[in-house]
Amino acid sequence: MKDTGAAGKQRDFSKPLWRTLAFPLGVVALYIVLFVIAPARTLRALEATGRITLQVAIPLGIAFALMFVLNLLVKPAHVSRFLGKGAGVKGVSISALAGVISTGPIYAWYPLLRDLRQKGASEFHVANFLSHRAVKPFLLPVMVSYFGWAFTLVFNVLVVIGALLTALLVGALGERRGKEKA
Numbered sequence: 594m595k596d597t598g599a600a601g602k603q604r605d606f607s608k609p610l611w612r613t614l615a616f617p618l619g620v621v622a623l624y625i626v627l628f629v630i631a632p633a634r635t636l637r638a639l640e641a642t643g644r645i646t647l648q649v650a651i652p653l654g655i656a657f658a659l660m661f662v663l664n665l666l667v668k669p670a671h672v673s674r675f676l677g678k679g680a681g682v683k684g685v686s687i688s689a690l691a692g693v694i695s696t697g698p699i700y701a702w703y704p705l706l707r708d709l710r711q712k713g714a715s716e717f718h719v720a721n722f723l724s725h726r727a728v729k730p731f732l733l734p735v736m737v738s739y740f741g742w743a744f745t746l747v748f749n750v751l752v753v754i755g756a757l758l759t760a761l762l763v764g765a766l767g768e769r770r771g772k773e774k775a
Contacts, residue, residue: 652701660708676714678768688718689756692725699726717764724756 628635676684695702706719728749736745 652697656701656705676718678715688721689725692722693728716767720763721760724759
């Protein structure tokens, strides 16, 4: 059985289960072999894996919870209106502000942003969000203390300009790619 996603790519659900489980089972087998060879080092590696898994699980859990709430409350028409191609200055402001106030690792936001794109957010607004993540207001006092006001101000203004230019370029390339497919 195949499902066609929003991007036109097909996912094949008829793949054998072993193909899905091959990598995780291979990792478990490798840990078992390594535990026989060097138990102390393998236990340290497992502890590090556990810490990393927790660090990844928390932000991903938050992103998935936000996706769940978005799927319940936000309709594609809302996303298109506020983050679609014709959203105007309001859409630019929303995607930029959301990027500035977002926290956590960037990869935790990818599933949410993909979901927003599938609901009608433009590539420009997704790129605008991602690019504006470099501006962090809570770090500005620290930056000022290390580099001074002038550096901090010029740097952050240039980051915002660069973020907007990046979003414009990504949006233009996305539109061009969309026209080529049509």
